Amino acid sequence: xxxxxxxxxxxxxxxxxxxxxxxxxxxxxxxxxxxxxxxxxxxxxxxxxxxxxxxxxxxxxxxxxxxxxxxxxxxxxxxxxxxxxxxxxxxxxxxxxxxxxxxxxxxxxxxxxxxxxxxxxxxxxxxxxxxxxxxxxxxxxxxxxxxxxxxxxxxxxxxxxxxxxxxxxxxxxxxxxxxxxxxxxxxxxxxxxxxxxxxxxxxxxxxxxxxxxxxxxxxxxxxxxxxxxxxxxxxxxxxxxxxxxxxxxxxxxxxxxxxxxxxxxxxxxxxxxxxxxxxxxxxxxxxxxxxxxxxxxxxxxxxxxxxxxxxxxxxxxxxxxxxxxxxxxxxxxxxxxxxxxxxxxxxxxxxxxxxxxxxxxxxxxxxxxxxxxxxxxxxxxxxxxxxxxxxxxxxxxxxxxxxxxx
Amino acid sequence: xxxxxxxxxxxxxxxxxxxxxxxxxxxxxxxxxxxxxxxxxxxxxxxxxxxxxxxxxxxxxxxxxxxxxxxxxxxxxxxxxxxxxxxxxxxxxxxxxxxxxxxxxxxxxxxxxxxxxxxxxxxxxxxxxxxxxxxxxxxxxxxxxxxxxxxxxxxxxxxxxxxxxxxxxxxxxxxxxxxxxxxxxxxxxxxxxxxxxxxxxxxxxxxxxxxxxxxxxxxxxxxxxxxxxxxxxxxxxxxxxxxxxxxxxxxxxxxxxxxxxxxxxxxxxxxxxxxxxxxxxxxxxxxxxxxxxxxxxxxxxxxxxxxxxxxxxxxxxxxxxxxxxxxxxxxxxxxxxxxxxxxxxxxxxxxxxxxxxxxxxxxxxxxxxxxxxxxxxxxxxxxxxxxxxxxxxxxxxxxxxxx
Numbered sequence: 001x002x003x004x005x006x007x008x009x010x011x012x013x014x015x016x017x018x019x020x021x022x023x024x025x026x027x028x029x030x031x032x033x034x035x036x037x038x039x040x041x042x043x044x045x046x047x048x049x050x051x052x053x054x055x056x057x058x059x060x061x062x063x064x065x066x067x068x069x070x071x072x073x074x075x076x077x078x079x080x081x082x083x084x085x086x087x088x089x090x091x092x093x094x095x096x097x098x099x100x101x102x103x104x105x106x107x108x109x110x111x112x113x114x115x116x117x118x119x120x121x122x123x124x125x126x127x128x129x130x131x132x133x134x135x136x137x138x139x140x141x142x143x144x145x146x147x148x149x150x151x152x153x154x155x156x157x158x159x160x161x162x163x164x165x166x167x168x169x170x171x172x173x174x175x176x177x178x179x180x181x182x183x184x185x186x187x188x189x190x191x192x193x194x195x196x197x198x199x200x201x202x203x204x205x206x207x208x209x210x211x212x213x214x215x216x217x218x219x220x221x222x223x224x225x226x227x228x229x230x231x232x233x234x235x236x237x238x239x240x241x242x243x244x245x246x247x248x249x250x251x252x253x254x255x256x257x258x259x260x261x262x263x264x265x266x267x268x269x270x271x272x273x274x275x276x277x278x279x280x281x282x283x284x285x286x287x288x289x290x291x292x293x294x295x296x297x298x299x300x301x302x303x304x305x306x307x308x309x310x311x312x313x314x315x316x317x318x319x320x321x322x323x324x325x326x327x328x329x330x331x332x333x334x335x336x337x338x339x340x341x342x343x344x345x346x347x348x349x350x351x352x353x354x355x356x357x358x359x360x361x362x363x364x365x366x367x368x369x370x371x372x373x374x375x376x377x378x379x380x381x382x383x384x385x386x387x388x389x390x391x392x393x394x395x396x397x398x399x400x401x402x403x404x405x406x
Numbered sequence: 407x408x409x410x411x412x413x414x415x416x417x418x419x420x421x422x423x424x425x426x427x428x429x430x431x432x433x434x435x436x437x438x439x440x441x442x443x444x445x446x447x448x449x450x451x452x453x454x455x456x457x458x459x460x461x462x463x464x465x466x467x468x469x470x471x472x473x474x475x476x477x478x479x480x481x482x483x484x485x486x487x488x489x490x491x492x493x494x495x496x497x498x499x500x501x502x503x504x505x506x507x508x509x510x511x512x513x514x515x516x517x518x519x520x521x522x523x524x525x526x527x528x529x530x531x532x533x534x535x536x537x538x539x540x541x542x543x544x545x546x547x548x549x550x551x552x553x554x555x556x557x558x559x560x561x562x563x564x565x566x567x568x569x570x571x572x573x574x575x576x577x578x579x580x581x582x583x584x585x586x587x588x589x590x591x592x593x594x595x596x597x598x599x600x601x602x603x604x605x606x607x608x609x610x611x612x613x614x615x616x617x618x619x620x621x622x623x624x625x626x627x628x629x630x631x632x633x634x635x636x637x638x639x640x641x642x643x644x645x646x647x648x649x650x651x652x653x654x655x656x657x658x659x660x661x662x663x664x665x666x667x668x669x670x671x672x673x674x675x676x677x678x679x680x681x682x683x684x685x686x687x688x689x690x691x692x693x694x695x696x697x698x699x700x701x702x703x704x705x706x707x708x709x710x711x712x713x714x715x716x717x718x719x720x721x722x723x724x725x726x727x728x729x730x731x732x733x734x735x736x737x738x739x740x741x742x743x744x745x746x747x748x749x750x751x752x753x754x755x756x757x758x759x760x761x762x763x764x765x766x767x768x769x770x771x772x773x774x775x776x777x778x779x780x781x782x783x784x785x786x787x788x789x790x791x792x793x794x795x796x797x798x799x800x801x802x803x804x805x806x807x808x809x
Contacts, residue, residue, distance in 0.1 A: 018686065022679075066564065068516025099518030101511050101574055101582060107478070108576040110511030110520040154477075166582070167518075195520045257755030264749075265447075269672065272439045276676050279432035280683040286428055287690045393424060 297402025
């Protein structure tokens with residue numbers, strides 16, 4: 001049956017070429033589209049995780065929903081000691097965050113001011129690598145403040161400039177101090193750069209009465225894909241109902257949802273192309289079969305069953321699809337691979353969409369063999385479905401009717 | 407003669423009824439899907455632009471020079487009230503409002519966040535952009551000590567109706583000043599800047615809080631029909647910076663352009679594939695009847711009549727496909743326009759990006775006219791190669807040949 005199918009595909013050249021070309025086009029479109037979509041999503045996610053958010057973060061229950069000093073982690077060291085026993089964790093650090101007003105002689109601005117452990121932040125976040133001017137913090141930075149470049153610009157501050165801080169300390173009293181600008185950073189995230197500033201915890205803890213306290217503990221993993229498994233391990237090892245450990249999927253719920261929505265719209269658009277191409281493949285298959293009704297009548301008369309006819313049609317579409325896929329798969333995979341290493345750059349896109357959290361002008365593709373495989377499987381399935389109606393049509397004829405068909 | 411040709415074309419169209427129906431189904435399904443997608447995407451973009459205009463700058467906005475860069479209170483329009491009155495008297499201006507804006511820190515007992523306070527005249531805003539329609543929760547009331555807050559900012563600070571907040575900022579003298587406010591309403595404008603960071607108060611109260619006088623504002627926003635008004639204003643108020651909506655929101659312009667490019671590419675690809683489908687059917691249909699055409703030519707029928715007949719066959723298929731697609735597409739578009747696509751389960755993400763959870767589509771006549779033109783063109787071009795085949799036909803050979 002396979003041999004017969006092969007001969008048929010060679011004989012009916014018009015149908016074969018059209019089907020193969022359409023399969024080629026739809027597969028190429030499908031693989032590249034999904035690769036670009038996944039690539040840009042991964043890039044957004046990686047950029048966000050790289051900047052400041054941890055793969056996993058541990059909070060006192062209530063801090064995220066209600067907030068305030070009542071929901072701080074009171075004994076951060078006890079938790080970090082436990083975390084040090086987990087191999088999959090690359091680094092962790094306890095951060096203390098508060099909001100306050102920063103003012104110089106003329107200007108004021110609201111800011112998130114965080115006490116961080118500089119040596120650990122070097123591994124955990126891209127704060128140090130985002131340095132634009134001055135220097136990053138170290139453990140003995142004292143009242144040095146490391147400030148977002150947009151925030152510094154808003155306050156008209158330069159390196160060495162002084163800025164007054166007014167905020168609330170961890171036990172509810174007012175906290176006020178004068179900081180000296182030691183460095184500015186630019187991560188590319190407009191919101192972050194225009195509202196965040198950092199001090200070394202050793203100094204900030206004194207000011208905020210926050211020794212051994214933390215707003216949360218942030219964790220970097222050796223492998224991001226292990227987040228769920230490691231999180232379960234953390235929950236088990238902490239064994240404390242007053243704490244919650246959350247992965248980036250929860251921490252960045254809005255972004256994850258946004259990507260899902262983007263996927264939905266992407267798939268809707270793509271489905272239009274696939275449906276139209278599916279119809280044309282089906283029409284060409286149908287035309288081909290309706291011109292071979294006599295042939296099928298003869299085949300049925302000499303003893304071929306309906307199953308054999310189905311197999312014949314199946315093999316024909318299988319051969320045509322496979323031929324197209326053999327050509328298109330390596331080609332598409334190479335394009336995905338190439339653009340995953342050398343992303344497409346659209347100058348100014350990050351600036352244009354800064355409000356939407358876009359921090360890079362690069363649009364990388366994602367090269368994932370598993371994704372390419374499922375893309376190919378979808379195309380195979382669509383092509384196989386396209387033979388169903390022609391098959392039903394051909395079976396509506398009795399063998400004698402088919403032989404006499406004009 | 408043409409009547410006979412028309413009749414023959416019509417009958418031939420149904421000679422292979424399954425084949426014809428498949429092409430018609432293909433045109434109808436692809437066209438209706440395409441219309442639905444175009445309507446949905448255009449609706450998303452238009453809805454966002456319209457609401458951004460109504461809640462934000464309007465069609466044109468005036469600022470003191472330097473204000474947009476420095477965002478400081480000292481760069482305010484000093485005689486804003488009189489300028490507003492003058493503008494309101496210009497023909498084509500539908501509404502104008504004054505706004506006062508100051509950035510600062512918004513705090514509850516437990517949380518704080520960066521925010522900006524926008525002073526506005528609620529009645530004027532309702533006339534300007536039906537501001538009351540943005541209300542998501544609570545009531546539209548701005549009396550002394552009242553505030554209305556953007557949805558995302560309310561979420562960030564876990565605020566509810568009745569919650570108390572303190573807004574701190576620098577007043578006109580450079581002193582840090584704070585004001586206690588009670589949340590009366592929560593609004594969703596789909597303007598990211600407002601939803602994420604704005605707290606709205608009465609402009610009179612804000613003047614008292616900041617020490618500015620009632621003549622002053624940081625922005626004058628205008629809704630107008632006259633597209634050339636901006637040129638007149640630039641000449642009339644050279645001391646001010648005057649910008650159109652799309653100049654102030656280049657992202658929106660980019661979004662419009664991207665939608666146009668995307669819809670055009672989609673349209674081109676879909677119509678090309680539809681063309682391939684019609685072409686295949688017409689080509690085979692001609693080949694199937696090649697003897698019939700040979701006989702027609704032998705008995706003296708002129709080629710031009712055969713050409714017209716085949717053209718009508720393709721046209722009938724195209725038009726029936728188009729009509730089916732137009733009806734199906736119109737139903738989809740009407741549904742999307744009236745009921746919308748409910749994406750509430752992704753509301754967090756959509757709201758964060760300035761979209762509503764239920765996305766409503768739009769309907770444009772151009773969707774139907776351009777598709778009609780494209781399908782007619784596809785039908786016409788699909789018969790060119792089959793016609794060439796007939797033109798080269800040798801009637802004797804064709805009649806003699808076995809089928």
